[in-house]
Amino acid sequence: MPSPSRNGATKAGDWRNYERVLLPPVRDLHRFEVYVKHGGYEALRAVLTHSKKWAPDKVTEAVKASGLRGRGGAGFSTGLKWSFMPPVDPGTPRYIACNGDESEPGTFKDRQLMEYNPHLIFEGILIAARAMQIDATYLYIRGEYVDWIRHMEHELAKLYAEGYVGKRILGTDFSSEIIIHKGAGAYICGEETSLLESVEGKRAYPRIKPPFPAQKGLWGCPTTVNNVETLACAPLIINRGAEWFAGIGAEKHPGPVLYGLSGHVERPGVYEYPTGMLITDLIEEVAGGMRGGKKLKAIVPGGASVPVLRADMIDGVTMDTESLREAGSMMGTAGMLVMDEDTDMVKFLRRVTRFYHHESCGQCTPCREGTGWIENLVTRIDEGEGTLRDLDILMDLCDQMEGRTVCALADAAAWPVRNTIQRFREEFEAKCRQSIYAMA
Ligand SMILES: Cc1cc2nc3c(=O)[nH]c(=O)nc-3n(C[C@H](O)[C@H](O)[C@H](O)COP(=O)(O)O)c2cc1C
Ligand code: SF4
Numbered sequence: 001m002p003s004p005s006r007n008g009a010t011k012a013g014d015w016r017n018y019e020r021v022l023l024p025p026v027r028d029l030h031r032f033e034v035y036v037k038h039g040g041y042e043a044l045r046a047v048l049t050h051s052k053k054w055a056p057d058k059v060t061e062a063v064k065a066s067g068l069r070g071r072g073g074a075g076f077s078t079g080l081k082w083s084f085m086p087p088v089d090p091g092t093p094r095y096i097a098c099n100g101d102e103s104e105p106g107t108f109k110d111r112q113l114m115e116y117n118p119h120l121i122f123e124g125i126l127i128a129a130r131a132m133q134i135d136a137t138y139l140y141i142r143g144e145y146v147d148w149i150r151h152m153e154h155e156l157a158k159l160y161a162e163g164y165v166g167k168r169i170l171g172t173d174f175s176s177e178i179i180i181h182k183g184a185g186a187y188i189c190g191e192e193t194s195l196l197e198s199v200e201g202k203r204a205y206p207r208i209k210p211p212f213p214a215q216k217g218l219w220g221c222p223t224t225v226n227n228v229e230t231l232a233c234a235p236l237i238i239n240r241g242a243e244w245f246a247g248i249g250a251e252k253h254p255g256p257v258l259y260g261l262s263g264h265v266e267r268p269g270v271y272e273y274p275t276g277m278l279i280t281d282l283i284e285e286v287a288g289g290m291r292g293g294k295k296l297k298a299i300v301p302g303g304a305s306v307p308v309l310r311a312d313m314i315d316g317v318t319m320d321t322e323s324l325r326e327a328g329s330m331m332g333t334a335g336m337l338v339m340d341e342d343t344d345m346v347k348f349l350r351r352v353t354r355f356y357h358h359e360s361c362g363q364c365t366p367c368r369e370g371t372g373w374i375e376n377l378v379t380r381i382d383e384g385e386g387t388l389r390d391l392d393i394l395m396d397l398c399d400q401m402e403g404r405t406v407c408a409l410a411d412a413a414a415w416p417v418r419n420t421i422q423r424f425r426e427e428f429e430a431k432c433r434q435s436i437y438a439m440a
Pocket of ligand 1: 069070071072073074075076078081099100101102103104187188189190191192193225226227228230231407408409412
């Protein structure tokens, strides 16, 4: 039976009978030969050989019509982003930067895709390359993913040898390169403009926008930045149609999605299902319920930077932008952190603030100083030395950080502070009241 969402609509539909398309249960699918045997690269072949049906702008139109929204966190329309690329200017190279840097706590789904179905990513890149007439794609992978980088390099070499990448792909007049670029384990490298700096061999400082990458990206040339899961959806849209894709999951945020479930659940892991799943279904059925039969206390739906929700706030809430916005949070990367009744929310916030302080690139004062101060204050409260006034100072610091910096890391650092304190205020107040400075 489809589960009713908060507004009564069925969103994920019959998710129990859902057929996986991003991570289908095919043995050794990570190998080129197996991928091809199961229909792999047919979408690319169609796009390159049916030049009328699949002219580049028609590919972009199909992606737009599918309703695909970026899976890297911001949820921007992918087709729209592709259409921002300027007309081809002979002599000016055009690039894709494919973002596989994931490093936000709670987000570990791209790694699963790279490990189990890397050719879906390569095929998606090539389809996007055709649609936007791209000369080269830099596939930026988190350097710690040593094993699958090695494997992807091995498979990419096969693609070059078999004529799927490089000059005159599949004997057509379309040429495009793919280069794997290893990151070095900094969260900020995943931010789209600092990723570009990093590929250019510079320190990963985010750039001020505008200009946006489509106007001035890699080496000042038109560039589109997309997440790996986003691009992996392109072959599915070509093969099965935009309508099929738009019909999966939530109406305004459709498609298959990789949910990363972690924390105090019985079966943490990466699960593929439609968007629009009830949060309660994901926890109770997909992840096997709360570990040890404990009660649910809180969740963070989409990676550490999105606002935390109390257990009493998730009834009927589904995993899509609209429902989560209404509930007071965001979809982010669909990496859900689940916390049980024993979780100390001050300690939770202490961990999160430590991460953001460590990962700030230090370029903007509100972020460089603010992340340090919020970590200090939350640590002070946790160690029994905080005062109620510190809670007001923390809110004030968030005001000083939000929307005042070059990139969104400062916002990502401030939101959990604001929301965790607002939504679990009694816990913070209790620690402050027991503090040795309680009178201040
Ligand atoms: C601090 C920071 C870190 C980010 N890290 C990643 C990341 O690791 N992977 C990713 O795909 N997007 C990341 N993003 C989002 C990217 O800037 C960008 O929006 C995304 O790659 C666009 O792809 P999409 O439209 O396919 O989602 C990050 C953003 C910020 C502000
Ligand atoms: S907000 Fe923080 S991480 Fe982003 S550019 Fe400024 S200092 Fe660097």
